[in-house]
Amino acid sequence: MELEVFDIIVFVTGIIIGFVGALAFRALSKKNAHDSHKSSGATIEALQQEMERRQVLADDHFLQLHAHLSAAEKKLADARKAVLEGATTLATVTLEKPESDSNSSNQQDDVTTPPRDYASKSGTDEGMLSESYGLQRKPVEEPTRAL
Numbered sequence: 001m002e003l004e005v006f007d008i009i010v011f012v013t014g015i016i017i018g019f020v021g022a023l024a025f026r027a028l029s030k031k032n033a034h035d036s037h038k039s040s041g042a043t044i045e046a047l048q049q050e051m052e053r054r055q056v057l058a059d060d061h062f063l064q065l066h067a068h069l070s071a072a073e074k075k076l077a078d079a080r081k082a083v084l085e086g087a088t089t090l091a092t093v094t095l096e097k098p099e100s101d102s103n104s105s106n107q108q109d110d111v112t113t114p115p116r117d118y119a120s121k122s123g124t125d126e127g128m129l130s131e132s133y134g135l136q137r138k139p140v141e142e143p144t145r146a147l
Contacts, residue, residue, distance in 0.1 A: 087095045 084095055084097065087093070
């Protein structure tokens with residue numbers, strides 16, 4: 001064989017081996033990327049499940065806390081009622097009911113009262129809370145033009 005033919009055979013063989021190697025590398029890269037994508041998907045699902053589990057635990061905790069507070073408030077109201085009844089039968093002093101009931105009704109009234117209109121106005125003017133407050137424009141006088 002001549003040296004030129006040998007060089008051509010080596011060159012073509014190198015190209016074929018390089019092409020096969022590139023295809024194999026590409027297939028391995030795709031497989032690794034696909035596997036890592038599956039694992040990241042599993043990680044996201046695991047995080048979502050963990051968040052849902054924690055949300056359920058938090059909801060349960062607050063429901064139990066609300067139930068305990070409601071029970072404690074009921075027991076306190078019953079104790080106050082018993083003290084008032086006992087005081088009326090045994091003592092000569094009259095006790096007034098606690099003001100917490102009247103304070104809570106005042107607070108509810110404060111919450112439900114509509115906002116007040118503090119705009120300075122005369123009898124027929126619109127107040128600051130009106131939708132058209134401040135939207136009236138004064139007519140603009142055009143300056144006279146002299147020739």
